[in-house]
Amino acid sequence: MSNMDNYNNNCDNNNKDDDNNRILLVDDEVDITIVYTMGLQDNGFKVDAFNDPLQALSDFKSGSYDFALIDYKMPKMNGFELYQEIRKVDTRVKVCFITAFDVYNGDIKKQFQDSSDSMRQEGKEDSDVKCIIQKPIELDELVKRIKEELNS
Amino acid sequence: MASVAAVVLAVSIFSYQYSVLTSNRIVDIASGEVRSNTRIEAHDISQILTNKLQTVGALLQTLADSPAIHNNEYKRADTVINTRQNSSTDFTDFYMWLNKDGKINWISNINQSVYQKYKGADLSYRPYFIIPKQTHTVYYSSLIESNDKIPRLYISYPVLNKTGTSNNQGRGILTGVVVTSIRLGTLGNFLKDQLYPQFNSTIGLLDRKGTILYTTGTQQYAGENIFGNKFQSVLASSLHSSDSKNLLNDLIRDSLQGNTGSKDIPINDKVNTIAYQPVAVNGKDFLILYISAQHNVASDVGALIIQQQYFTVLMVTVIGGVAFIIAFLVFSWNKRLEAIVKVRTGELKIANDSLAESNQQLALSNKQLALANQQLKIHDKMQNEFINIASHEMKTPTQAILGYSKLIQRHPEKRDEMIEAISRNASRLQRLTSDILDVTRIETGSLRLNLEKFDLNQIISDIVDDYRNEIERSDSDVKLIHQGGNEIIRIEGDKNRLTQVISNLVGNAVKFTTQGSITIKAEIEKEQDNKALVSVKDTGSGIDPEIMPKLFTKFVAKSNAGTGLGLFISKSIIEAHGGKIWALNNPSLDGNGRSMGATFTFNISLSKSGDKVTH
Numbered sequence: 117m118s119n120m121d122n123y124n125n126n127c128d129n130n131n132k133d134d135d136n137n138r139i140l141l142v143d144d145e146v147d148i149t150i151v152y153t154m155g156l157q158d159n160g161f162k163v164d165a166f167n168d169p170l171q172a173l174s175d176f177k178s179g180s181y182d183f184a185l186i187d188y189k190m191p192k193m194n195g196f197e198l199y200q201e202i203r204k205v206d207t208r209v210k211v212c213f214i215t216a217f218d219v220y221n222g223d224i225k226k227q228f229q230d231s232s233d234s235m236r237q238e239g240k241e242d243s244d245v246k247c248i249i250q251k252p253i254e255l256d257e258l259v260k261r262i263k264e265e266l267n268s
Numbered sequence: 269m270a271s272v273a274a275v276v277l278a279v280s281i282f283s284y285q286y287s288v289l290t291s292n293r294i295v296d297i298a299s300g301e302v303r304s305n306t307r308i309e310a311h312d313i314s315q316i317l318t319n320k321l322q323t324v325g326a327l328l329q330t331l332a333d334s335p336a337i338h339n340n341e342y343k344r345a346d347t348v349i350n351t352r353q354n355s356s357t358d359f360t361d362f363y364m365w366l367n368k369d370g371k372i373n374w375i376s377n378i379n380q381s382v383y384q385k386y387k388g389a390d391l392s393y394r395p396y397f398i399i400p401k402q403t404h405t406v407y408y409s410s411l412i413e414s415n416d417k418i419p420r421l422y423i424s425y426p427v428l429n430k431t432g433t434s435n436n437q438g439r440g441i442l443t444g445v446v447v448t449s450i451r452l453g454t455l456g457n458f459l460k461d462q463l464y465p466q467f468n469s470t471i472g473l474l475d476r477k478g479t480i481l482y483t484t485g486t487q488q489y490a491g492e493n494i495f496g497n498k499f500q501s502v503l504a505s506s507l508h509s510s511d512s513k514n515l516l517n518d519l520i521r522d523s524l525q526g527n528t529g530s531k532d533i534p535i536n537d538k539v540n541t542i543a544y545q546p547v548a549v550n551g552k553d554f555l556i557l558y559i560s561a562q563h564n565v566a567s568d569v570g571a572l573i574i575q576q577q578y579f580t581v582l583m584v585t586v587i588g589g590v591a592f593i594i595a596f597l598v599f600s601w602n603k604r605l606e607a608i609v610k611v612r613t614g615e616l617k618i619a620n621d622s623l624a625e626s627n628q629q630l631a632l633s634n635k636q637l638a639l640a641n642q643q644l645k646i647h648d649k650m651q652n653e654f655i656n657i658a659s660h661e662m663k664t665p666t667q668a669i670l671g672y673s674k675l676i677q678r679h680p681e682k683r684d685e686m687i688e689a690i691s692r693n694a695s696r697l698q699r700l701t702s703d704i705l706d707v708t709r710i711e712t713g714s715l716r717l718n719l720e721k722f723d724l725n726q727i728i729s730d731i732v733d734d735y736r737n738e739i740e741r742s743d744s745d746v747k748l749i750h751q752g753g754n755e756i757i758r759i760e761g762d763k764n765r766l767t768q769v770i771s772n773l774v775g776n777a778v779k780f781t782t783q784g785s786i787t788i789k790a791e792i793e794k795e796q797d798n799k800a801l802v803s804v805k806d807t808g809s810g811i812d813p814e815i816m817p818k819l820f821t822k823f824v825a826k827s828n829a830g831t832g833l834g835l836f837i838s839k840s841i842i843e844a845h846g847g848k849i850w851a852l853n854n855p856s857l858d859g860n861g862r863s864m865g866a867t868f869t870f871n872i873s874l875s876k877s878g879d880k881v882t883h
Contacts, residue, residue: 145664145668147671147672147692151675155671158678217656252670256674
C-alpha cells in the first residue's frame, strides 16, 4: 500500500512542459486513485490524486489543471460540492464525474440533474455537467474519454 | 281521530243549516202557493156567485117583462113563474109576484092552501117592494128574516108598464114587483160546492153592511153583524193574539169599502191567508166573499223537512260514526304497523350499526393496508436504494481488480503489490457478496437458523484466538481480553450465525481501536437470569453521534474495509434468536470528555435444560 502511494506521488511532476495534460483526480477509494493515476500517467498525463476532497480543495489553485476527474460519492463532501467550490476559483478547467452508481438509474440521474439545476440557478455558465464516466471502466477507455473531453 | 270528529260535526252542522234553509224556502214557496190559491179562489167564486145572481136577476127581469104579468093574467103568470122557479130551483127558494100596492098576487113553490093564506098579504113595507117601486131598478136585499124564520136574500124587479103614459122617470108605470129569494143555506151549499176540492179552504160571505151571511161549518153567526158584540167576543176567544183580531177587523173594514185583497193572519197558532173579493151584481157591490185557507201544506212541508233534517242529522251521525270507526280501525292498524315498523327499524338500526362497525373495521383494515402499502413502498424504495448502493459497492472493487489486471501487464515490477491488491479487492467483493446474500435472506424472511445447544464462551474463545493472531500479525498493540471465559454459558442457537455476530462485533472493535484493549465478556443477565449477555467493549474512536441512531441500518456505519452491512446482519440474527442488540459509547474516564470507545451488547435466551456441556 505504501509503495503504491509513493508511486502516486512520484508521478506528480512528470511531463511538466507538455500543455493540456494536467489532471486533478479525486476519489476516496485508494485502489481507484492508484489504478487511474497509473493508467493516466502511462498515457502521458500529469496526475494529482487525492482521497480526501477537502484536501483536494485546500490544495487547489486556479489554472493548475486542464482537467478534473471527480468521484461523485465521497464522505465529507460529494463530487458536486467539490466541483462547485472549484468552479468558484477556476472557470476554465474541464470536469468529468466518475461514479460507480448506475447513471441510467432514475434516482441517481435525478440526483445529478438536481445538482446541475441548482448550479444553473446560481448563474454558473458552465453548469451543465454532461460528462459522467461510469465505473468500472477499462483504463484505455478512460483515457480515450478524457482526451475527447479535452479536445471538445 | 280529532279531525274525523271535527269533519263529522262540521258536516252535521252544515247539513242541519242547509235543511233549515231549504225548509224555510219550501215553506215560503208553499205559503206563496196558499196565498195565490186563496186569492184566485176568492176571485173565481165571487165571479161564479155574481154570474149566478145575475142569472137570477135576468130570470126575474124576463118574468117582469112577461105579458102574463103585465096583463095580470094570473093563470098564465102562475105557469111562467113556476117555469122560472123550476129552472132555478137549485138556487132560488121561491118566486113571488106583488101587485102595485105590495100585496101578494102570486107565489110559487107553495101549495094551494098556503097560497090562499098568503094571497093578498101586504108586503109593501118590505124593502124589496119599496126600493124597486121607488127606483124602478133591480134590488138585491141584505139578509132578511122572513116570516117563517128562515134567513133569506131577496132580489126584486119592478114590473113596469111602458106602453102607458110616461111618468117623471120615463120608464112606465109600476104595476107590480117580482121577487125571488135565496135561502142562506142554499147559498152556503152553493158556495161550498164551488170550493176547490183539493184545496182545503173555508168560505165566508158578508153583506155590505157587515152582516154575516154565511160561514163554512156553522150557521149560528148568520145574521150577526161582524162588528157586533157576539162575533167580536168569539173572535177574542178564538184568536189568541189581539194583533190577529185587529188584523182581521182591519181586513173586514177594507173589504167593506169594496176593495179586493188578501192578508196572512195567524189563527189558533196557524197562519191563514184570508182573501176578500166583492160580489158585484149589475155594477153594484152586493156581497163580500171571503176565502180563508190555512197554511197546512206549508207547515206539513215544514214538518216533513224537519223530519228530513233529523233524518239527515241521523244519517250524518251514522256515517260519521262509521267513518269514526273506520278511522279508528285505520288508526289502530296504523299503530300496529308503526309498532312493526319500529321493531323493523330497530332491527335495521342494529344491522346498520353492525354494518357501520364492519365499515369501521374495513376502514381500519384499509388504513392498515394503506400503511402496509406505504411501508411496502418505503421498503421498495429502500430495496431499490439497497440495490443501488450494493451495486455501487461491488463496482468499486471490480474497478480496482479491472485496473490492476491491466496495469500488471505494463508494470511487471509491481506485480506482487498488484496481485495483493487484486486479492484484497477480490476478498472484499466476496465479503460483500456474502453479506448482500445474507441481507437478501433476512429481507425475504428466508434466514434459517440451525439450532443447537452450545457454550457461548467456547465460540468466543475461538473468535478471540483468530483475532489475536491477526492483531499479532499487524503492528497494533491492542490487547484482546476474553473475560470470564471459564464459565459455561449454555444457550440454544445457530452456532455459525452467532459466531458471525460476535466476529463482526470484535472485528469492528479491532478496526476502530488503535490502542488500549478490547474486552469480550459473556455472562448471565442479572435482572433476567434466563438470558445471557454478550458484550464487546473497546477503547477505540467511539461511535459518531450522528450515525448512532441509524447504527444498525444498512450502509450507515462503513469503514474502509467493511461492507456497511455487518451490524444490520448482526442485529437481524440476534433478533431472529429473540434477543436484542445495542451499542453505547463508553463514559469518559479521563475527565477531558473524550469518548473512551464503544460497547456493543446483545442478549440471548439461555438453554432451558441444565445439561452439561462437554468441552
